[in-house]
Amino acid sequence: MPTPAHPAPPTRLPEDSLGYALLTSAELIAEVVGGTALTDALARLWAAHPATPAGVRGAILDLTYSTLRDYGRQDFILGKLLQKPLPEPVQSLLRVALHRLAVRPDTAHTVVDQAVSAASNLIGGKFKGVANGVLRNALRQSGELAQAADTDMVAEHRHPPWWIRRLKNQYPQKWRAILAAGNTHPPMALRVNPLRASDDEVLADFAAAGITVKRLAAGTLLLDQPLSVSRLPGFAEGCLSVQDAGAQHAARYLDLDDGQRVLDACAAPGGKSAHILETADVALTALDSSPVRAQRISENLARLGLAAEVKASDCRKLDAWWDGRPFERILADVPCSASGVVRRNPDIKWLRRSDDIPRFAAQQAEILEALWQTLAPGGKMLYATCSVFAEENGDQITAFAARHPDCRRLPIAGQLDCQYLPCAEHDGFFYALLEKTA
Incomplete structure (x- = not known):
């Protein structure tokens, strides 16, 4: 329109x-x-x-x-x-x-x-x-x-009818909690850049500034109350980034090591790309289909003192961006319904339609098929969404693995797939780790 x-x-x-x-x-x-x-x-x-x-x-x-x-x-x-x-x-x-x-x-x-x-x-x-x-x-x-x-039903749960029915079917014991979380104010989490500051240094600066913060994991801090980044000690100096605690698992689950060739296939605005570079000394290619969003990747990396090869290209069009050299690690943080982050983007509840979900699933399948060709034998791909819908998550990965005999699903945190549901500490995310066996 x-x-x-x-x-x-x-x-x-x-x-x-x-x-x-x-x-x-x-x-x-x-x-x-x-x-x-x-x-x-x-x-x-x-x-x-x-x-x-x-x-x-x-x-x-x-x-x-x-x-x-x-x-x-x-x-x-x-x-x-x-x-x-x-x-x-x-x-x-x-x-x-x-x-x-x-x-x-x-x-x-x-x-x-x-x-x-x-x-x-x-x-x-x-x-x-x-x-x-x-x-x-x-x-x-x-x-x-x-x-x-x-x-x-709609007035009580503040979600569209099709959304409520889908969650009731897929999460019969948890659907009410998922809907309730989607109506709350989102938490504000931070990621410490270990190349510029330690957790202890950041915590000391926050204490001196009278800012209450909780440490969730190494490098992950949760603010008691959201604040403007202008009030965060060390943000302008690149010591910190704002990133949901659930999103911070991506770089950790990718099994990174120094010297690897790594692709972040849908990278804007660059938070996960930055975390990859903060985690290991890798050669990173960061893609996004929009030149405007690709520029945001470069700007965010520059603030943190990091560098990557940033390209504006549709990751499905290999001839437009891939030089034929395989990657040892790929992050496929694919476009999705964003149903796990709806409290940050509440207009989604007005704009999404039930038939959007199969369209997203079809796009995700295309991305997986294209990126699998660029993954080196023995390499690993982390599939990620900010969705809570099975069609975009577990169902998608099950179907992909069935089509590819050279795909082995690896456990994450002791389970085959990792579905985080939105709660007081983080948003909703899905992760699946795939290894190319030949």
Whole structure:
């Protein structure tokens, strides 16, 4: 679909007001509802208004992400209060306002007042009275509306029906916990760059700065509260990277050693590439199909004082990038549904469809087939996704191994496949280690 132009921000609301944040968040969510990825909508917003103060940006982001994590609940409530949905972005303004009322009931008067002011800036202000009436009715009926919402599958679990059914089928004992984790704020984990600092040095700097952090494993730290990287001692100097604790297993499971030729086949933005280079002295090739994303790999490596051969190419098109020399290790961190990191990308719950999963699986199979040709005999490939769906994970690897007699599945952490489910410490990831026997 064509990329929509981002609407001009309101002119009658102070930039530091709640109304401004409510309205701008509503415009962003309206774009997501229309099929635009949130990252794209935000990129256009910030490009159009680069001088937006950090505090205003933070308020907009918090409202937008929190409302998107609440997928389905506000629509259920609006369905009880409206005869039919209102035009966008008025409908999304009510979504944001209802979410704010749910999490900050102590500020109900201010929320309603500011939401009505925001509505006066939309579609000639003709829905200002409707917005006022809907929000006041929501407050009067809050108890019974919440009770009704808890009996509705989508409103209770804040995920699309097909997503819920898939998880119930694949994780009959854990599906509720997976869905609940997907609605939470994500943790913020750090990776220490051992080429520039030790864990003890970083921990001492954090203690001196009054930052509470938990050590999960060697090189992996978990912040008690997320912080801007500008407040992290040593970040600008390349001593640290932000990387989910679950993602940090990739370099560890790849069984790296000095001198190896290594390929990171879907490398942007470069976190796993950097971790590979921090782990062993290897000759690394990092690929990404997008030149823009490939540039991000180079920038991230430069901050950490690392170097790799970075190429912009589709890893499936071997003639475009491969010189014929086999790799001893390959990381295939393939495109997927991102169902394991949905709390970081809550717009996915609006944008994904059930038939996207087999399409991702088909693309993953193509990548595996291509990359297997570049792996040296005796070499190892680590297959990785940030998905919790079996079609992209265990089913994919079982089918690949059945097609390739020269493929041996190696155990990881004592199990054939390693599925991490999202929890308080990490997101959802899948890993499978494959060895080429001949």
